[in-house]
Amino acid sequence: MEKTLKASDLMTKKVIKIHGFSSLEKAVKLMKDNKISSLAIISGRKNLIGMITKTTISNFLKKEWEKIDENDLKKLKNLRVIQLLQKAEKVSPETSLEDIKKLMEEKNVDRIFVMKGKNLVGIISKSDFARLKLKTKxxxxxxxxxxxxxxxxxxxxxxxxxxxxxxxxxxxxxxxxxxxxxxxxxxxxxxxxxxxxxxxxxx
Missing domain, CATH: 1.10.10.10 (Winged helix-like DNA-binding domain superfamily/Winged helix DNA-binding domain)
Known part of the structure; x- marks a missing residue:
């Protein structure tokens, strides 16, 4: 019998996080340094409260991500990450990949966070599904x-x-x-x- 793949089979375990009251400048630097397109936003108690993406920041600045410069970073220095917070969709490690794909389509999101109780244990993006399909091929x-x-x-x-x-x-x-x-x-x-x-x- 073929194994049903779950969130735990596909998720990326290393999730880069940022505190909600950190500066947007720090968020940009974190994403650029780690070559990622989103960050998990956490509260003082390290609970997941949302996310922030490079698209959101680009739209806020009305500027392409690759063209963000030092002058833009200065503008973001006194602004907080929580000001651009977006809702983070969540699933458990046991959620099937089929259900995750459906949730992504229903909510029109590119990424889902994987939670074990209150602990953030991973992230799954649309690109992970593309990689999986080609990898199995x-x-x-x-x-x-x-x-x-x-x-x-x-x-x-x-x-x-x-x-x-x-x-x-x-x-x-x-x-x-x-x-x-x-x-x-x-x-x-x-x-x-x-x-x-x-x-x-x-x-």
């Missing part, structure tokens, strides 16, 4: 998949051609993988009237 390509997802995470937009050159792979394979990521709601593929097709992370 062929274990050997997992490293390349991970590199591709990291490149997409780090850039505002990137063409199939640029990804193929970076990863030393056929452009047709890159496009096939991109379609899988798009099906999982992680990225958007755009085919402009002028210029080459490109990928951007879904906001």
């Amino acid at each position: 062929d274990q050997e390509i997992f490293t390349k998949v991970d590199e591709m997802l990291n490149l997409i995470e780090q850039r505002e937009k990137i063409t199939f051609e640029e990804l193929a050159k970076e990863l030393k792979m056929e452009e047709s394979v890159i496009e096939e993988w991109a379609r899988i990521f798009e099906d999982h709601g992680f990225i958007e593929i755009e085919y402009p009237l002028v210029g080459k097709p490109f990928i951007r992370k879904r906001k």
Whole structure:
């Protein structure tokens, strides 16, 4: 009988946290230093009270994430993380991946936090589901998949051609993988009237 995969099978156990009354400047630095797109917001008692994402901060500044500079950080120094708090959806380690996918679709969220009682024990994102699908398809390509997802995470937009050159792979394979990521709601593929097709992370 095939094993039903649960949150504990897919979650990332290392969750970067920030206190609600820490500065937004610190939040930006934490995300950039760790190359992540969100932080768990905790209270004084270290309970999870919400989350903050780089998209929320970018929208607040009306500026692309990659273009945030020292002047922007100065503006954020006296603002608190809790001012941009977003609701964090939660599940238990025993919740099935199928139920988590449904919850993500219903709530229109890209990430879910995994709680064991009051303790935060992990996080699952849409990109984890994309990785899982490709990993089960062929274990050997997992490293390349991970590199591709990291490149997409780090850039505002990137063409199939640029990804193929970076990863030393056929452009047709890159496009096939991109379609899988798009099906999982992680990225958007755009085919402009002028210029080459490109990928951007879904906001």
